[in-house]
Amino acid sequence: AQTVTQSQPEMSVQEAETVTLSCTYDTSESDYYLFWYKQPPSRQMILVIRQEAYKQQNATENRFSVNFQKAAKSFSLKISDSQLGDAAMYFCAYRSALQTNAGNNRKLIWGLGTSLAVNP
Amino acid sequence: DSGVTQTPKHLITATGQRVTLRCSPRSGDLSVYWYQQSLDQGLQFLIQYYNGEERAKGNILERFSAQQFPDLHSELNLSSLELGDSALYFCASSLTTGGYEQYFGPGTRLTVT
Numbered sequence: 001a002q003t004v005t006q007s008q009p010e011m012s013v014q015e016a017e018t019v020t021l022s023c024t025y026d027t028s029e030s031d032y033y034l035f036w037y038k039q040p041p042s043r044q045m046i047l048v049i050r051q052e053a054y055k056q057q058n059a060t061e062n063r064f065s066v067n068f069q070k071a072a073k074s075f076s077l078k079i080s081d082s083q084l085g086d087a088a089m090y091f092c093a094y095r096s097a098l099q100t101n102a103g104n105n106r107k108l109i110w111g112l113g114t115s116l117a118v119n120p
Numbered sequence: 121d122s123g124v125t126q127t128p129k130h131l132i133t134a135t136g137q138r139v140t141l142r143c144s145p146r147s148g149d150l151s152v153y154w155y156q157q158s159l160d161q162g163l164q165f166l167i168q169y170y171n172g173e174e175r176a177k178g179n180i181l182e183r184f185s186a187q188q189f190p191d192l193h194s195e196l197n198l199s200s201l202e203l204g205d206s207a208l209y210f211c212a213s214s215l216t217t218g219g220y221e222q223y224f225g226p227g228t229r230l231t232v233t
Binding site for chain 1: 122151153155162163164165168175176178208210212220221222223224226227229
């Protein structure tokens, strides 16, 4: 079974600085998707960035970028120029890309999250 | 705003009771997923529906059931509630059953007293 591990329960960063959140995962599959979701105090789950495992290029969305190391099964999130609004829980999630009718491969498997504080 | 709506936002009920949580997916999305977020177990996948049919089941208790209606909205029914069922329940939707991006609703906070 696939697992996702976020080893940093809490992190903090100064406003305008850069912070990197870690995520590792375990899978025997070769094709899958990885995601970072943000959950601010409003509790809304917001998709931040996604990465397809077959793509070697790291995904980037504005100030958010990932460092995807497939062999190491590592998927870290870098937030540049941190803003106060970036303060939130960040969850790493995995989803299989297997195309079967078994169904269960479509669920998201989640890490336990990293709470990010942004200090002014 | 993800386009996924969930009602109610908050629900407080007593042990042994039954509640229904409702979800409307984004316009055009056929697939609905239910997740439970609790303090001790994090986010857990419960169940998935695609165009009215159950497609995947996760860690869903037998006391819980769900369905997706012809208009594609979905309901999660929780019965014989226990204190441990207190959690945030999310609904997410995606375009097709293979669609890999899931968009989440605001969640329903269930408190069982």
